[in-house]
Amino acid sequence: MMRGALYAIVIALALFPGRGWSGGWIAPLVDSETGPHHFVAIDKNSQTFFLFERKSPLRVVEKLPCTTGLLTGDKLKEGDLRTPEGVYFITSRLDGGLDWEQYGDLAFPLNFPNPVDVIKGKSGHGIWIHGRGNSITPYETKGCVALNTPDIRNLDAKLELRMPVVIGNRIETQKTPETLAREAEEVVAATHAWAKAWEGKSEEFFKIHDQEKFAISQGQPFSAFRNQKEGLFRRLPWILVAVEDVRAVAGPDYWVTYFIQFYRSPSLISQGVKRLYWQKNDAGAWRVVGMEFEQMPATLAGKYIKPGQIVLAAAETGERERETPVLDKISEEDPRSATDAPATAYAPSTAAAHLATDAASVPAPAALPATPSAAQRQPALSAPALSAQPAAPHLSDLTQLAEAATPRPSALFASLAPSLGQKSVPPAVPATIPTVEPPAEEIVVEKVPVAEKAEAPQPAPDERSQIASLLENWRAAWEHGDVDSYMAFYGNRAVQGDRRGLEAIRDHKVSLWAEKPPRSVRMEDVRVAPRKNGWRVEFVQVYESKDGFGDKGLKKMVLVKAGPRYIIVDEQWSRM
Incomplete structure (x- = not known):
């Protein structure tokens, strides 16, 4: 009996060298005011996934089983079946076209190899946090971090693009040295x-x-x-x-x-x-x-x-x-x-974008003009009109820029009527998830006198009312969980996050609202800018479901003309 048990141990060590025995990096979770507000930590030794938030001190939000590479130790080269150890960041979210058995239906790629990995000569690619088509067992991936599919689905609303992910052989949660x-x-x-x-x-x-x-x-x-x-x-x-x-x-x-x-x-x-x-x-x-x-x-x-x-x-x-x-x-x-x-x-989120309100630590050069006061800013027009029409460039500004480039006319984001949203909030940092629209060529801050903007594109009064009405009715349909009314605002090939087409968008909303019916949807700081064949809309979206779940983020839409009305052809959201 003793000889048989010893033989089994030897076979296990040969098949899984160093598992549970190797050193590896003991990752210290530094409880500092300069640390991230939310982050993921992976303990390879215990095969545990942690989601932390810092509210002085650190607090565990989620603790779940996970599985990592077949072999232990830090990843050094492509195909070595090891999970890397270090600090990484979520670069995007994938929920379509995945191999169900390997990844389930949801994955979050990481930025391996990071610059320090490159310096150290590490190689490889495609390290993800993902689901699984079957129940996970310890140490079974080729280098990724996998969770049970129900667990990663529940994490979906909590994992943010650009969120730090600390992966260590062990996670040290004791008092920070x-x-x-x-x-x-x-x-x-x-x-x-x-x-x-x-x-x-x-x-x-x-x-x-x-x-x-x-x-x-x-x-x-x-x-x-x-x-x-x-x-x-x-x-x-x-x-x-x-x-x-x-x-x-x-x-x-x-x-x-x-x-x-x-x-x-x-x-x-x-x-x-x-x-x-x-x-x-x-x-x-x-x-x-x-x-x-x-x-x-x-x-x-x-x-x-x-x-x-x-x-x-x-x-x-x-x-x-x-x-x-x-x-x-x-x-x-x-x-x-x-x-x-x-x-x-790369599609960054707002995980790292808790914007400071005081930039005094970075003084502007003497030649740099001060930020306008509230009294200097252009007031919004009354409902339901769009305010702040697109501005034409000052000739003095064009002269100043002549040696740098040739600017083309562009438009200022305009605020919708206050009736569509609540009080204004500081500018949010949006995700740069690809959309169907090109980026703006120039930035114009505050509109110029009416006499100087005669040639700039302007929405007709009926268009102002039409866009305002579309947004309010879209919001109300969502808030009431009316799927048919909600879907009527989208084009047949509309894009919403990673979903493509009406069927995918509808299926997602039906499934989500069946589990968590919406309670309220608010729009704040609504802004509109012209684009080819339509308008670009941005606003701060505040959402709450009937079970008490809530979130807040930046919503970006592209509206195009379809016959007598506008439809939504692209919609992206990023958490604030």
Whole structure:
């Protein structure tokens, strides 16, 4: 009997080397004011999925069984059947076209390999958090993290794009060591110093980077990065670099800070989510070894741009940030190669976008005009009309921009009547989930006098009323759970999130409302801008179901003309 038991143990160790015995990274969950508000943690040793929120102290929101790679230890190369260890971020949400047996019907890709993984020479692709077509068993994936399908469905409303995911051999939830708490403060301070040095066009900006590692992670010589920046420094009289709500997460031998970055020069504005990867050099100083950047609409323009001034969006000039985008790839468990499926554009959420209301820590240059006061802003028109008609550019602004690019007419987001929503809220950070519309070419803050905008496109009075009526009736149909009335607002090939076509949208709503009937739907800070053959609509959506569930986020719609009426052809939502 003893010999048989010993033989079984030897066979088990041979088949599953190091399982439960290997060291691996013990991931410390740093309870710091600079930490993320919500994040995922995966304990590979106990095969446990955690969802945390920080409300001083950290609190476990969900604790669920999960399964990771067949072999233990950190992932080093493609196909090694291991789950990576480190800090990653959810890049998108997939709920269609999945292999049911492998992934169930829902998956959340991660940004493996991250810049530090690239520096370390790790390879692989398509690491996802996903469901399963059958009940999970421990250590059964090819590198992904899998949950039982009912569990991941229940998590769907809680997992956010751009949410941090900490994966370790073990998760340490004890009191945060003073060293880690101090390091969190150091990398946040270093992030603000990095932005200040960039804004000051200082040599210190380049010194903050580890040239050798940065070149590896970014895939280009550091000299190319430096030459591009120095060229802009010489050409531009000033630049503004504002960072808002910097958050820090500890990795195995690195830290990640992530934040909303707003960039402005005399000829350009750019806004997006920036992630900086930090390691200490031999002298013990923090240095940037890698970064990732995802462009998004410049929702903070009103905070940093003079009223009436026109500045081109990032896509219009050569001044665009040349930084590493994050793309989804097919899963590590997919039998196809990485080149067999197209990469999906990164779709950031608002997980990291808890915008600060005070940007005093990032002062504007002397030449930068102040943000308009409330008294200077254009008041909204009375219901049910659209307000703030699209503005034509000032000639002085066009002269200022002549050397940078040739601007084309564009339109200002206009506020709908107050009757459609509640009181206004600060601008939200939208997800950049791809839609059928092109990005705006320029930003105009506050409309100009009527005499100067005669040639700009304007909605006719009946169109104003029609759009206002459509939105209110759409909202009421949703609030009352009237599926037929709700669906009447969509085109046959409408897109709603990852759903394509009327049938998919209807099936989703029928299933969702049967389980959680809606109680109330509110629209706040509604804005409309013209686009080809229709209108682009954005508003803050506040939703509550009858079981008490509630959420708040940014809703984006594209409306096009279909005969005598408008229909919704594209609709996207991101949590705030």
